[in-house]
Amino acid sequence: MSLDYYQNPIICGDYSDPDIVKVNDDFFMVSSSFNHMPALPILHSKDLVNWQIINHVFDALDLPGYDAVQPGKGVWAPSIRYHDEKLWVFFSTPDEGIFMSYTTDPWGEWSKPHCLQPALGWIDPCPFWDDDGRAWLVHAFAQSRCGVKHKLQLFEMANDGSKLIGEGQIIYDGTADLPTLEGPKLYKRNGWYYIFAPAGGVENGWQSVLRSRDLTGPWTARNVLFQGNTTINGPHQGGWVELDNNECWFVHFQDAHLYGRIVHLQPMYWGDDDWPRIGESINNDSTGQPVLSYKKPTVSHHSEEYRIQTSDDFQHGKFGLQWQWQANPNPDWLIASDQGLTLSCYPLPIRHQQQTLYFAANLLLQKFSAWQFTAQTQLRMNAKQTGDLGGLIVYGERYAAIMIGYDNGQYKLYYRYGWMKDSGQVDEYQQIITQLSSENCQLKVEVGLNGICQFYYKDHETDWISIEPSFASGKGKWVGAKVGIFAATEADNTIGYCHFDYFKIS
The missing domain is CATH 2.60.120.200 (Jelly Rolls)
Known part of the structure; x- marks a missing residue:
């Protein structure tokens, strides 16, 4: 394969529910960590292809029960955003509520996680700061905790992310067309609001995009990425970034069973109709399927030397960022x-x-x-x-x-x-x-x-x-x-x- 091309997956490791953000020439990725500590790995790249773990948001979850192994609980589906010269990570724990943490230095210390909304089964939160200065948050639901499924709810939020304001509004019910609607990521472009959200379930789902002229709706849905004729099952749940040259890219996971949810990178562009096209076209229409390889993103810096850390000599008696305990460390x-x-x-x-x-x-x-x-x-x-x-x-x-x-x-x-x-x-x-x-x-x-x-x-x-x-x-x-x-x-x-x-x- 040409050196100008990359191969999917870009990360053959279990970095599930990825989200990314661009800050100047840097890209940062975050993913679910569930009950494993330290939690919320922060990955860094200069070229979107080669990544390295640089930090975790916190070392322990200061909540009852997490000193013991709690399989499948803990941190679910975070989002990462840049606002007010800070990086913000919002995440949920399905049994406790919605939390956020922020930093001015992603390599350094993050703020202690703050619970902006105690709730049972409110998951996959994503913040959004609008042009008028108002802040919002959209989230999904875990049926196993609250009995609600397939729906997205919108709240106004304090600008500092400290609390939700007023009553929430269900802005989309995917019961009929988008089952297991979850993992929303909220954006704005050309006067349209967009929610990138997966549907159909982890193993065989697809990527959908909702759009509206108003945050409260009405929202129109379009399915944009399927497995198609590829071996990449369930290509969905991730984030979109746009480069300085207007190139667009979308990261998502693929459920690889015992290998976990591995990370893929897809080319993306916007059509004249203001809908995104992701991957390569199926039958020359607006629906895409994943690419196995593609020309690398056009960036000014590269990070070919980056690799997800694995081997460890345990210098000075310490272990590297690739390691996690099964619960809060002792x-x-x-x-x-x-x-x-x-x-x-x-x-x-x-x-x-x-x-x-x-x-x-x-x-x-x-x-x-x-x-x-x-x-x-x-x-x-x-x-x-x-x-x-x-x-x-x-x-x-x-x-x-x-x-x-x-x-x-x-x-x-x-x-x-x-x-x-x-x-x-x-x-x-x-x-x-x-x-x-x-x-x-x-x-x-x-x-x-x-x-x-x-x-x-x-x-x-x-x-x-x-x-x-x-x-x-x-x-x-x-x-x-x-x-x-x-x-x-x-x-x-x-x-x-x-x-x-x-x-x-x-």
């Missing part, structure tokens, strides 16, 4: 070290009268970053009691780990795997692989097509030894599968620890 999970990462063997929680890895908040994980890859680490276990363990894990509602465990003075290698059942109970299994000659071991997992994983271990100078059976990974609750490291204990107190020299993705 300072007791991490032990200071000069080089490498030292994790304390923190007690596994008891949930539903079970003690399993599935509900361990102190798993340190990152997203799958390619269709096929290898993850490798080297660890040293400093166990203090029977039940201390640590290792390498592939995590989702199906999960598996290869780990060193300490049992009555002996270090053993274990293979543990399990799955979350519809009943809410976890089935977990464990087998002893071998007794180790020391507390040191190298661990590796090869992730193949369809997420089929092969685990290996290497004890001292031996060759890599595979572990049977292989493992078929699975997605999590609203998220893709993840890979990472952990230290834990089945005992009641924390006295042991596990040291990881590095984590390498290839």
